[in-house]
Amino acid sequence: MTESPTLYRIPPQSGAGFTLKRGDVLVVIDAWGEQVSDLMAFAADERGEWLSSGRTFDYNETIYLTTGHVLYSNRSRPMFTLLRDDVGRHDFLLTPCSTETFEILYPPGTADGHPSCFSNLVQALAPYGIQPDQIPTTLNIFMNVVVDESGRVRIAPPISTAGQQLHLRAEMDLIVGLTACSAEGSNGGTFKPIDYHVIPAGTPQ
Amino acid sequence: MTESPTLYRIPPQSGAGFTLKRGDVLVVIDAWGEQVSDLMAFAADERGEWLSSGRTFDYNETIYLTTGHVLYSNRSRPMFTLLRDDVGRHDFLLTPCSTETFEILYPPGTADGHPSCFSNLVQALAPYGIQPDQIPTTLNIFMNVVVDESGRVRIAPPISTAGQQLHLRAEMDLIVGLTACSAEGSNGGTFKPIDYHVIPAGTPQ
Numbered sequence: 001m002t003e004s005p006t007l008y009r010i011p012p013q014s015g016a017g018f019t020l021k022r023g024d025v026l027v028v029i030d031a032w033g034e035q036v037s038d039l040m041a042f043a044a045d046e047r048g049e050w051l052s053s054g055r056t057f058d059y060n061e062t063i064y065l066t067t068g069h070v071l072y073s074n075r076s077r078p079m080f081t082l083l084r085d086d087v088g089r090h091d092f093l094l095t096p097c098s099t100e101t102f103e104i105l106y107p108p109g110t111a112d113g114h115p116s117c118f119s120n121l122v123q124a125l126a127p128y129g130i131q132p133d134q135i136p137t138t139l140n141i142f143m144n145v146v147v148d149e150s151g152r153v154r155i156a157p158p159i160s161t162a163g164q165q166l167h168l169r170a171e172m173d174l175i176v177g178l179t180a181c182s183a184e185g186s187n188g189g190t191f192k193p194i195d196y197h198v199i200p201a202g203t204p205q
Numbered sequence: 206m207t208e209s210p211t212l213y214r215i216p217p218q219s220g221a222g223f224t225l226k227r228g229d230v231l232v233v234i235d236a237w238g239e240q241v242s243d244l245m246a247f248a249a250d251e252r253g254e255w256l257s258s259g260r261t262f263d264y265n266e267t268i269y270l271t272t273g274h275v276l277y278s279n280r281s282r283p284m285f286t287l288l289r290d291d292v293g294r295h296d297f298l299l300t301p302c303s304t305e306t307f308e309i310l311y312p313p314g315t316a317d318g319h320p321s322c323f324s325n326l327v328q329a330l331a332p333y334g335i336q337p338d339q340i341p342t343t344l345n346i347f348m349n350v351v352v353d354e355s356g357r358v359r360i361a362p363p364i365s366t367a368g369q370q371l372h373l374r375a376e377m378d379l380i381v382g383l384t385a386c387s388a389e390g391s392n393g394g395t396f397k398p399i400d401y402h403v404i405p406a407g408t409p410q
Contacts, residue, residue, distance in 0.1 A: 075305075
């Protein structure tokens with residue numbers, strides 16, 4: 001009999017930092033539905049190496065990542081492989097929401113004391129020696145960004161429903177930051193938790 | 206009588222590094238037509254601050270940048286304003302071509318000794334203390350990347366013709382790297398020079 005992995009809950013508008021070993025599978029779960037989770041990763045043995053949206057778009061030749069795609073670092077090394085995707089719509093164009101996001105794109109006053117994925121990632125990754133300037137575009141899991149023919153970008157509510165999952169296999173030892181997103185516009189107007197667990201490397205699937 | 210600014214030529218498959226003062230206008234010219242030029246920039250007084258594709262997409266709500274758009278840093282500060290765009294098609298999704306680009310996306314053997322925008326930017330920016338891991342997605346001037354409805358990314362020849370220009374006004378003091386792109390697939394199969402000059406801040410337009 002195999003022990004079940006611990007299920008972690010990221011409360012609404014907060015974040016978590018943790019490490020993965022090569023071969024571990026990170027399972028990210030939209031606990032209640034319509035909730036975005038921003039993910040950032042760095043190589044555990046080389047913190048200057050980071051998850052790169054640009055290299056990932058380059059080598060997959062698409063802006064929409066799903067099952068079978070590999071996510072690359074800025075050094076063009078595989079960081080994750082997407083093993084299972086219940087939703088089929090995630091974003092890798094936009095940055096984590098920040099104080100400036102709420103200042104520039106939201107009604108006046110929104111930014112005051114507003115939690116943000118950026119500050120939650122800064123806090124979650126600080127214990128691992130990651131500096132704020134090292135946090136680039138994140139993989140915004142379950143985020144529904146629609147790009148029309150003219151290139152215009154529109155943020156729509158996530159199409160994910162309660163319990164839907166994305167499974168990411170770590171292809172190297174990693175430092176990971178993960179959030180339950182804090183932006184009204186990305187989450188259908190309400191803030192929900194994100195659940196995650198880790199299936200250890202070598203576990204029979 | 207006003208002195209004309211010096212015109213610089215970046216030879217095919219090479220790069221240049223230089224600084225701009227706030228208010229300077231960088232004029233990038235496709236000398237012979239159908240030639241991409243990758244641009245990267247860092248704040249001169251704070252080299253941890255870099256030109257961010259993600260923040261730029263966020264605040265402009267488009268993936269295609271043209272006249273009137275502002276290019277932002279990772280700290281959400283304006284770095285450039287696009288003042289004049291003769292072409293209307295540039296890319297900010299993909300990374301500068303690199304040895305790994307030629308290994309992964311090109312026929313076997315292409316990578317051996319192949320020049321790349323990434324290595325040219327590394328060399329051009331090293332005198333300013335910029336490390337290779339700090340070079341993220343570049344603004345790929347004149348690069349024609351078509352994204353279809355499914356999110357698929359296709360690199361087509363540039364639509365730029367000889368002498369067409371992009372004018373970028375520096376909104377802070379900047380360190381800049383600029384290339385004449387080295388990738389066959391991005392430049393219609395041939396390598397041409399890129400010309401640039403700088404209109405100093407305060408020059409009557």
